[in-house]
Amino acid sequence: MSGAVILVIDDEPQIHRFLRPALEAAGYRVEQATDAANGLRLAASRAPEVILLDLGLPDLDGQEVLRRLRGFSAVPAIVLSARDREAEKIAALDAGADDYVEKPFGVGELLARIRAALRHARSREGVAEVWHGEGVAVDLEHRRVTVCGAPVQLSPREYDLLSLLVRNVDRVLTHRQLLTAVWGPAHVDDVQYLRVYVGQLRQKLGPAGARLIKTEPGVGYRLLGSEPRV
Numbered sequence: 001m002s003g004a005v006i007l008v009i010d011d012e013p014q015i016h017r018f019l020r021p022a023l024e025a026a027g028y029r030v031e032q033a034t035d036a037a038n039g040l041r042l043a044a045s046r047a048p049e050v051i052l053l054d055l056g057l058p059d060l061d062g063q064e065v066l067r068r069l070r071g072f073s074a075v076p077a078i079v080l081s082a083r084d085r086e087a088e089k090i091a092a093l094d095a096g097a098d099d100y101v102e103k104p105f106g107v108g109e110l111l112a113r114i115r116a117a118l119r120h121a122r123s124r125e126g127v128a129e130v131w132h133g134e135g136v137a138v139d140l141e142h143r144r145v146t147v148c149g150a151p152v153q154l155s156p157r158e159y160d161l162l163s164l165l166v167r168n169v170d171r172v173l174t175h176r177q178l179l180t181a182v183w184g185p186a187h188v189d190d191v192q193y194l195r196v197y198v199g200q201l202r203q204k205l206g207p208a209g210a211r212l213i214k215t216e217p218g219v220g221y222r223l224l225g226s227e228p229r230v
Helices: 013-025 036-045 062-069 086-095 107-124 156-167 175-183 191-204 207-212
Strands: 005-009 029-033 050-054 077-081 099-102 130-133 136-139 144-147 213-216 220-223
Touching: 005 013, 005 036, 013 029, 013 107, 029 036, 036 050, 036 062, 050 062, 050 107, 062 077, 062 086, 077 086, 077 107, 086 099, 086 175, 099 107, 136 156, 136 207, 156 175, 156 191, 156 220, 175 191, 175 220, 191 207, 191 213, 207 213
Parallel strands: 005 029, 005 050, 050 077, 077 099
Antiparallel strands: 130 136, 136 144, 213 220
C-alpha cells in the first residue's frame, strides 16, 4: 500500500507540519489543502487514495464537503476533528465518511486507520467470495457461514447483517446505515432491535464474534479485518 496518495484537507498549519513527515515516512505521497474549495479540486484532479478531512474548514463545513465529494468520488475519507459529540460522528459517517479520528490523535492509530481504509477500498474493487477472520468464514456467493469449519445456522436477517459488515470490513457503519440496509427505512430508529441481532450474531460466531464485531459507542458497528488496530 506504500506510494498511495493521501490528501490532507485541514486549515491548521500545525496539522500539516505534523502529518506530512509522518505520512511520508510511512511511504505515502501527500497532497495538502487548507480549505474546502482547494480540497475538492485536488480530490477531483489528483485522484487520492485516501482523504483526511477536518470538519471545521474556513469556507465550508466538512459535512457539506463530504456530501459534495460523494457526488463524484468513492475515495475513502477519514474525518479528523476536535468535535467529540456522538451526533457529529454520526452525521459525518452518514454523509459519507469511512472513519472518524478525534483530535488529538496518535500517529500510530491514524496510520492503522489509513491502512484499513485502503484495504476496504481495494476490496470493493473485487470483494473476495469467501471472507476469513479468526476462524470465521463467510461465503458470500453461497450464503454460507462456518466457524472453525463447522456450519453456523443464521436467520436471513442475521446473515444479511453479517454480509453487510463483511462487505464493509474495517469501516464504521452507523445504526441508521445498518437498519436502513437490512430492515428498510421504516426501521431507522429501531436501535435496540439492531443491538439484539448483533448480540445474537456474536453469540453464534463463538468467542471470535465479540472480538470481530466491534461496537462504536453511540454510533454503530465495525467488523475488524485481519490487521490488529492500535
